Amino acid sequence: MFAQNVKHFRQKKLSDDDFRRFRLQHGAYGSRLQMNYSMIRIKVPSGEVNPEQLEKIASLSEAFSIGSAHVSTRQNIQLHWVQLEDVSEVMTGLVEAGLTTREACGNTVRNVMCSHFAGVCPDEKFDATPYAKAIARFFIRNPMCQNLPRKFKINFACCDNHGLARIADIGLIPEIKDEKRGFKIYLGGGLGAASFIGHLVEDFTPESKLLPTCMATIRLFDRHGNRENMARNRMRYLVHEVGWDKFQRLVFKERSIVEMTTANYTSKLFDVKAEEETRPLPKAVNPKMVKLPMLNERVTLESPAYERWLHSNVVPQKQDGYFTAFVTLAAGDITANQLRILAGAIREFSAEGTARNTPQQNLAIRYIRAVDLPDFYNRLGSIGLANPGALTIASAVGCSGTTSCNLAITNSHRLAKEVEYKFLELGLDTDDSLRDSTIKISGCPNSCGQHEIATLGFFGGASRIGPTMAPTYTMLFGGSAGEQSELGKAIMRVPAKRVIDTIRKIIEIYKQERSDSETLNQWINKIVRGEGTGSVRNIENMKASLTPLMQLLPVEEDPEVYSDYGNDARFSAKTARGECAA
Amino acid sequence: MTIENASRSKTDTKEDIVETNKNYDFQLPIICDVDTLRMLIRKDGVRVVDVRKTEEYRQEHIPSAVSLPLAQLLEKDIPTAIMDILQNLGISDKMPVVIYDNTFGALAARVAWSFQYVGHPNTALLEMTFSQWKNLGLETETKINSFPMKTHSLTINHSIHADASYVEAAKEQPNKILIDSRERLNFLTEHIPKAKNIPYTMLGSNGSILRSPEEIKRYIENRGIPVDAEIITYCGSVGTLSGLTYYALKLAGIENVRLYSKSFREWKSLGKPKEEFKDANYWDLSAD
Numbered sequence: 126m127f128a129q130n131v132k133h134f135r136q137k138k139l140s141d142d143d144f145r146r147f148r149l150q151h152g153a154y155g156s157r158l159q160m161n162y163s164m165i166r167i168k169v170p171s172g173e174v175n176p177e178q179l180e181k182i183a184s185l186s187e188a189f190s191i192g193s194a195h196v197s198t199r200q201n202i203q204l205h206w207v208q209l210e211d212v213s214e215v216m217t218g219l220v221e222a223g224l225t226t227r228e229a230c231g232n233t234v235r236n237v238m239c240s241h242f243a244g245v246c247p248d249e250k251f252d253a254t255p256y257a258k259a260i261a262r263f264f265i266r267n268p269m270c271q272n273l274p275r276k277f278k279i280n281f282a283c284c285d286n287h288g289l290a291r292i293a294d295i296g297l298i299p300e301i302k303d304e305k306r307g308f309k310i311y312l313g314g315g316l317g318a319a320s321f322i323g324h325l326v327e328d329f330t331p332e333s334k335l336l337p338t339c340m341a342t343i344r345l346f347d348r349h350g351n352r353e354n355m356a357r358n359r360m361r362y363l364v365h366e367v368g369w370d371k372f373q374r375l376v377f378k379e380r381s382i383v384e385m386t387t388a389n390y391t392s393k394l395f396d397v398k399a400e401e402e403t404r405p406l407p408k409a410v411n412p413k414m415v416k417l418p419m420l421n422e423r424v425t426l427e428s429p430a431y432e433r434w435l436h437s438n439v440v441p442q443k444q445d446g447y448f449t450a451f452v453t454l455a456a457g458d459i460t461a462n463q464l465r466i467l468a469g470a471i472r473e474f475s476a477e478g479t480a481r482n483t484p485q486q487n488l489a490i491r492y493i494r495a496v497d498l499p500d501f502y503n504r505l506g507s508i509g510l511a512n513p514g515a516l517t518i519a520s521a522v523g524c525s526g527t528t529s530c531n532l533a534i535t536n537s538h539r540l541a542k543e544v545e546y547k548f549l550e551l552g553l554d555t556d557d558s559l560r561d562s563t564i565k566i567s568g569c570p571n572s573c574g575q576h577e578i579a580t581l582g583f584f585g586g587a588s589r590i591g592p593t594m595a596p597t598y599t600m601l602f603g604g605s606a607g608e609q610s611e612l613g614k615a616i617m618r619v620p621a622k623r624v625i626d627t628i629r630k631i632i633e634i635y636k637q638e639r640s641d642s643e644t645l646n647q648w649i650n651k652i653v654r655g656e657g658t659g660s661v662r663n664i665e666n667m668k669a670s671l672t673p674l675m676q677l678l679p680v681e682e683d684p685e686v687y688s689d690y691g692n693d694a695r696f697s698a699k700t701a702r703g704e705c706a707a
Numbered sequence: 708m709t710i711e712n713a714s715r716s717k718t719d720t721k722e723d724i725v726e727t728n729k730n731y732d733f734q735l736p737i738i739c740d741v742d743t744l745r746m747l748i749r750k751d752g753v754r755v756v757d758v759r760k761t762e763e764y765r766q767e768h769i770p771s772a773v774s775l776p777l778a779q780l781l782e783k784d785i786p787t788a789i790m791d792i793l794q795n796l797g798i799s800d801k802m803p804v805v806i807y808d809n810t811f812g813a814l815a816a817r818v819a820w821s822f823q824y825v826g827h828p829n830t831a832l833l834e835m836t837f838s839q840w841k842n843l844g845l846e847t848e849t850k851i852n853s854f855p856m857k858t859h860s861l862t863i864n865h866s867i868h869a870d871a872s873y874v875e876a877a878k879e880q881p882n883k884i885l886i887d888s889r890e891r892l893n894f895l896t897e898h899i900p901k902a903k904n905i906p907y908t909m910l911g912s913n914g915s916i917l918r919s920p921e922e923i924k925r926y927i928e929n930r931g932i933p934v935d936a937e938i939i940t941y942c943g944s945v946g947t948l949s950g951l952t953y954y955a956l957k958l959a960g961i962e963n964v965r966l967y968s969k970s971f972r973e974w975k976s977l978g979k980p981k982e983e984f985k986d987a988n989y990w991d992l993s994a995d
Binding site for chain 1: 904
């Protein structure tokens with residue numbers, strides 16, 4: 126059907142708008158300033174992707190895309206620069222592997238996320254994965270959400286610390302009360318030009334009310350959401366405008382209506398049992414954390430590469446003797462060949478036999494036995510995927526930026542890669558005081574790089590410096606994810622080519638100013654609150670310390686600093702219409 | 708030629724005639740499958756040509772194969788030199804020739820096209836690469852094969868070749884379509900104006916250098932290219948990737964296909980016009 130519609134579109138039998146809507150509903154996004162190409166967004170509910178699927182993605186990316194695939198910050202896997210005429214071929218291939226792009230874009234329920242630690246997290250109440258998958262299955266193709274005012278995002282967490290429950294339209298954290306399963310449900314969060322943190326519906330929502338709460342929320346959004354103003358039609362604006370108290374009451378009321386009117390048949394389509402893992406997996410023998418000796422030892426730039434990797438890429442699971450290893454991908458990119466070899470390694474070394482992709486744009490391979498870790502590491506090394514730093518400040522997040530996106534102003538994707546290369550070269554992954562800090566970069570204010578929840582966040586723009594336009598990033602301080610999510614505070618604009626120097630300068634100041642065991646993340650938060658104790662006490666002091674770095678020579682003397690990464694030519698901000706809200 | 712060789716080739720003339728009558732009525736399809744090749748080898752009714760590097764050939768090759776590294780052919784890529792190659796490999800006018808490589812078929816395709824260009828239509832590509840042949844556990848040998856020289860006529864098939872001026876003129880004709888066989892990012896960077904992109908990576912499948920004719924035909928149709936169009940293929944430098952595309956299109960039933968063998972390298976060196984796309988940093992998406 127997609128191929129037929131492409132033909133009709135080419136023959137002008139199908140209007141631009143109708144075709145765009147159809148294309149987006151099926152997961153094909155227009156490429157930057159080149160509408161003959163698409164970015165194909167493969168939905169990966171809860172991020173869980175098996176080796177056969179990885180192999181299929183590898184062969185499709187080689188045949189029809191650019192030979193690399195890209196892990197997004199919402200656990201999708203994206204294939205870029207696919208010719209419109211080949212999109213149908215990719216979709217057919219994906220279906221063969223049990224994958225879909227259906228409703229990956231457009232005004233629908235997007236990919237349902239779930240913490241990649243779900244099922245192995247030592248702090249979780251229970252595994253949220255089957256719930257996330259059942260919710261995804263329930264809403265896909267569901268008539269109630271085929272034409273919402275705008276896109277709709279649902280995120281499951283595993284515990285209070287992991288996951289992105291507070292920045293979604295619906296965010297859920299597993300909870301147990303009186304030995305009964307349920308969730309803490311947050312509504313109306315989301316990042317974008319204006320970001321909001323979600324509100325807690327009630328202290329405890331029992332499992333039985335999970336589906337009615339989600340349905341009620343979507344129905345309210347569908348009925349009351351803004352369909353006129355594209356810039357303010359996400360549900361978070363509705364919640365903000367109506368006010369939380371009133372919205373909360375509307376949710377309770379709508380939920381009772383849903384509960385009274387939903388057919389038994391419909392409710393049964395939400396089938397958590399069907400999504401549960403049927404194969405016997407190793408169970409938690411001892412729920413206390415089991416540690417590899419190496420995990421807690423200090424490592425340095427001089428440590429053996431394997432120990433450095435172990436230190437920054439491997440964590441113990443709640444299942445005694447099993448570990449989760451992270452594959453560090455530069456801004457989420459992985460080649461077809463790497464995918465194939467990795468698929469083999471997953472079959473061989475992971476007792477659950479699947480991978481999860483992460484919002485940090487890495488891959489988590491779980492259920493690896495301690496004894497197998499060296500072999501697994503060597504296998505990764507054979508394909509250039511054994512970089513350390515996945516769980517550290519070095520693993521910078523970057524959206525696709527000007528590599529592919531119509532809305533992007535700057536090349537955030539390349540900048541994230543540059544940060545990662547530089548920080549690994551400097552060995553910053555070995556510095557435990559930087560470990561809980563994050564760097565996230567978006568190419569425009571729209572937050573696909575999730576810059577508001579980073580310790581140091583950046584979003585791209587264009588600024589006039591003297592008589593010249595230059596790519597710049599607005600730097601934010603002190604954002605965080607998890608249940609205590611905070612949004613970062615905008616500090617100042619930084620020329621693109623000075624971002625890395627600026628981060629290094631901040632680290633340098635932190636090292637001079639910190640008190641004993643304070644981490645960079647803790648110190649940054651203290652500065653944001655104006656509670657610093659040294660010479661840099663607040664944001665104003667910080668800005669003053671960084672200002673010298675922002676001084677640029679005139680463009681004639683240093684043209685390079687006025688250009689963006691990946692471009693020799695003079696910078697000019699080019700964007701086209703966004704497609705999210707077609 | 709040494710005296711020894713010369714005297715041998717004299718005595719071989721009779722045999723040549725006998726062989727032609729006995730075996731060479733077999734007309735190869737575009738792609739030769741493994742069973743057919745093995746049958747022909749058993750009957751001594753085929754010349755198998757290995758276009759990998761000499762060292763690779765020396766290590767092992769398909770039984771009875773002769774060595775013709777692609778570089779040797781490209782050294783003097785003119786019809787008379789290619790005719791000499793045919794003669795030196797002991798290939799007479801009607802002898803079936805099956806060519807293989809270990810580079811997904813592109814090198815073999817370029818050699819096969821050259822043979823057909825100088826008037827040896829009975830040429831086919833082996834359906835798989837040498838590695839795949841080996842993986843199937845099929846027979847190989849290490850013996851260096853050489854065969855008595857044969858005479859071969861020279862009949863240039865102009866209808867399968869395009870040069871720069873032909874391509875330039877074709878751009879303006881709606882029934883002639885240019886296909887760029889390079890990978891997507893190279894194509895986006897720059898290409899001959901109006902060319903359509905079918906990356907060579909679309910053509911192969913697991914275990915075979917070319918997908919089924921139906922699939923290739925569908926890709927062509929999806930692009931709105933009529934099967935009765937004349938198609939000119941080109942790639943980056945010497946016509947290997949586009950050589951494979953040439954055969955893919957023939958396999959899909961396109962009658963009228965030409966190879967611009969000197970490809971984009973020559974086009975650029977001649978300073979001909981290009982289409983470029985510089986508004987996106989797509990190279991930074993590649994994980995290579």
